[in-house]
Amino acid sequence: MAEVNLNEPKVFRKLRHRGRMSQIPIYFGKQLRFFVNQSDWKVIPMAAVIAFLVGMVIRKRLFLTMEGTLIGAFALACVAIWNGCFNSIQSICRERPIVKREHRSGMHITSYIIAHMMYQLLLCLIQTGITLYVLKMMEIQFPDTGFMTPWMILDIGISMLLITYASDMMSLFISSVCHTTTGAMTVMPFVLIFQLVFSGGIIPLPDAVKPLSNFTISTYGIQALAAQSGYNELPMATAWNILYNMRNNEIGGTVTLGQVMDLLNSPAVEKRRDMEIMKSFTVGEAADILSKADDTLHLRDREVTHSFTLRELLTGLKESDAFQQLRDYELVPAAQPAPAEEAASTAEAAAAETPAEEVTAGGPAEETAKPAVTVGSLLDMLLENEDTKAVLDKELGATMTLGQVLDALHAEDVIASLSDKQLNQPVTLGQAADFLKNNEALQNERDREFTFTTTIGDLFDLVGEENVKQVVLEKTAAASYNAEYERTVENVVDNWVALALFALLFALLATISLEFIDKDRR
Numbered sequence: 001m002a003e004v005n006l007n008e009p010k011v012f013r014k015l016r017h018r019g020r021m022s023q024i025p026i027y028f029g030k031q032l033r034f035f036v037n038q039s040d041w042k043v044i045p046m047a048a049v050i051a052f053l054v055g056m057v058i059r060k061r062l063f064l065t066m067e068g069t070l071i072g073a074f075a076l077a078c079v080a081i082w083n084g085c086f087n088s089i090q091s092i093c094r095e096r097p098i099v100k101r102e103h104r105s106g107m108h109i110t111s112y113i114i115a116h117m118m119y120q121l122l123l124c125l126i127q128t129g130i131t132l133y134v135l136k137m138m139e140i141q142f143p144d145t146g147f148m149t150p151w152m153i154l155d156i157g158i159s160m161l162l163i164t165y166a167s168d169m170m171s172l173f174i175s176s177v178c179h180t181t182t183g184a185m186t187v188m189p190f191v192l193i194f195q196l197v198f199s200g201g202i203i204p205l206p207d208a209v210k211p212l213s214n215f216t217i218s219t220y221g222i223q224a225l226a227a228q229s230g231y232n233e234l235p236m237a238t239a240w241n242i243l244y245n246m247r248n249n250e251i252g253g254t255v256t257l258g259q260v261m262d263l264l265n266s267p268a269v270e271k272r273r274d275m276e277i278m279k280s281f282t283v284g285e286a287a288d289i290l291s292k293a294d295d296t297l298h299l300r301d302r303e304v305t306h307s308f309t310l311r312e313l314l315t316g317l318k319e320s321d322a323f324q325q326l327r328d329y330e331l332v333p334a335a336q337p338a339p340a341e342e343a344a345s346t347a348e349a350a351a352a353e354t355p356a357e358e359v360t361a362g363g364p365a366e367e368t369a370k371p372a373v374t375v376g377s378l379l380d381m382l383l384e385n386e387d388t389k390a391v392l393d394k395e396l397g398a399t400m401t402l403g404q405v406l407d408a409l410h411a412e413d414v415i416a417s418l419s420d421k422q423l424n425q426p427v428t429l430g431q432a433a434d435f436l437k438n439n440e441a442l443q444n445e446r447d448r449e450f451t452f453t454t455t456i457g458d459l460f461d462l463v464g465e466e467n468v469k470q471v472v473l474e475k476t477a478a479a480s481y482n483a484e485y486e487r488t489v490e491n492v493v494d495n496w497v498a499l500a501l502f503a504l505l506f507a508l509l510a511t512i513s514l515e516f517i518d519k520d521r522r
Contacts, residue, residue: 020108027115031091035119044126047083051131054079055138062140063229066236066480073225074201077218080160081195083127084167085188088120092175092514093184100517109514116172117507124164132157147228148492155228162499163221167195169506170217176510201226217502223484224495231485236476240469247457258446264433273430280426283326284419301401311383311392318379326421327376375418 034040054075061068092099103109132153136142146152174191178184197203199218200210213219263269281289371377382388436442460468484491 020111023108023111024115024118027112028118031115031119034091035123040123043083043087043123044130046086047079047127048130048134050079050082051134052138055135055140059135059138059140063143064141064234065238066231066234066477067238069229069231069234070201070222070226070485073222073229073231074199074218076156076160076225077163077199077201077221078196079131080128080163080221081167081192081218083131084124084164084169085171085192087123087127087164087168088116088172089175089184089188090181091116091120091172092510093178094181096179096517099514103514103517109511109517113172113507113511113514116510117169120168120172121165124161124168128157128161128164131160147230147487148489152228156225158496159221159224159228159499162224162496162503163217166217166221166499166502166506169503169510173506173510173513176513217499220495220498220502224492224499226482226485227487227491227495230487232481232487234477235473236480237473239476240472243456243468243472247460248455250453250455252451252453254449254451256446257442257448257450260450261436261442261446264437269429269433273428273433275429276426277429277432278424278427281423282419283415283421283423286423287415287419301403309393314379314383314392318376318383326418327374329375329418329421330372 058068058072058075062072063069099107099112136153142156143152146155148155148158170191171188174187175184178187195216195218198205198209198212198216199222200213201218201222205213383392
């Protein structure tokens with residue numbers, strides 16, 4: 001048996017504990033080894049596959065319409081949240097016993113978490129780049145010019161990176177709380193459902209639960225993506241697409257005149273009584289309307305099918321109600337008599353040149369005012385003049401066109417001289433409703449039935465399909481305006497800051513959770 005020298009001095013091994021900063025690269029390198037040896041690299045191709053599947057759905061919607069952009073923003077936020085959650089959901093719980101042992105040996109939890117933050121940021125950056133590359137290959141038309149940066153794809157990339165990283169830190173916190181990988185994977189689906197359902201982007205939330213959306217990463221991510229994409233500046237095409245697909249649907253039925261007239265008492269009519277349904281027209285405006293109608297209807301080429309004289313035509317014009325408003329319009333103003341002094345001097349000069357016998361007989365005739373020549377008096381003169389009798393009584397043949405009649409009457413000259421003359425007073429909806437309600441003839445026909453059938457397409461053709469489309473797009477876009485998606489620098493920056501704060505908050509919670517790891521009973 002060997003002798004033991006009890007007097008030999010004992011040697012104590014001194015334990016060295018590295019500082020917090022020097023521990024960070026150690027644990028960062030450990031995470032890189034996990035990336036290779038523990039198959040953590042699988043999240044990279046998974047991100048490419050998810051981006052490919054989502055790109056197939058949103059490639060013809062994003063940046064084109066309101067609803068397409070909102071769906072695209074929701075889909076991109078889902079991609080980012082999914083990638084971030086799977087990055088770190090098992091990263092701590094799978095090595096929890098090792099972390100517990102190393103913590104007792106001098107590991108600093110802050111160094112461990114910072115190393116995770118650096119590694120996960122690098123991983124999120126790679127995933128974001130691959131996602132954008134796949135989306136670009138899927139022919140998503142990113143605008144060339146960005147809103148926050150010179151390139152829109154970079155704008156979207158920053159938002160997706162922040163969403164992915166915030167989700168990553170959320171999963172890191174869950175992994176620090178759960179003791180096993182099974183427990184972490186059990187919790188994760190509930191977290192994903194909460195993030196997606198309570199985002200408020202696609203699914204409208206009841207007022208009672210709307211405040212919960214303020215605690216979701218998806219809410220701020222969707223708002224940032226929609227604001228960058230100019231959601232409020234795009235058209236809303238859903239309503240128009242539905243109407244266009246219904247253009248062959250028949251509408252109509254049988255109604256009575258009384259049912260139609262009862263609509264005149266509706267609140268909608270009373271609210272709009274002052275709305276003009278027929279504006280006032282001048283002669284020039286009416287002529288322009290008729291000239292445009294002539295381009296399509298070829299009114300001037302219409303033949304006069306009944307024989308009549310020019311006198312009958314002018315007489316009918318003279319007796320029409322529309323002509324009565326133009327009857328007193330002066331074509332030549334009245335000539336006023338000369339002043340008294342000027343008249344006296346003119347009379348003396350005339351007397352000097354007038355023979356004596358003519359002066360004795362009564363002198364020169366006194367000058368009188370000449371009456372004005374009006375449209376009515378000119379027409380009366382034409383009808384009563386014996387020199388125009390032969391022309392007026394000549395019958396117009398059936399082959400004479402309306403254009404020839406108008407040319408014979410010099411209609412263009414007359415219209416030019418009366419172009420500013422007002423033809424009618426404006427008519428309001430209230431005046432028309434009162435007239436129809438007080439009309440005894442219509443009231444006596446209340447039980448008369450009308451049957452009509454038409455299609456939505458025919459109504460489009462009646463008012464112009466492009467006009468209907470423009471109105472529908474503008475009105476639905478105005479109704480879909482959302483202040484949370486306003487395209488302002490402040491709005492985008494606020495959402496970016498909120499996502500960054502989420503990431504820091506969950507990282508802090510993970511640190512606090514692991515500081516109590518020594519209290520585990522296992």
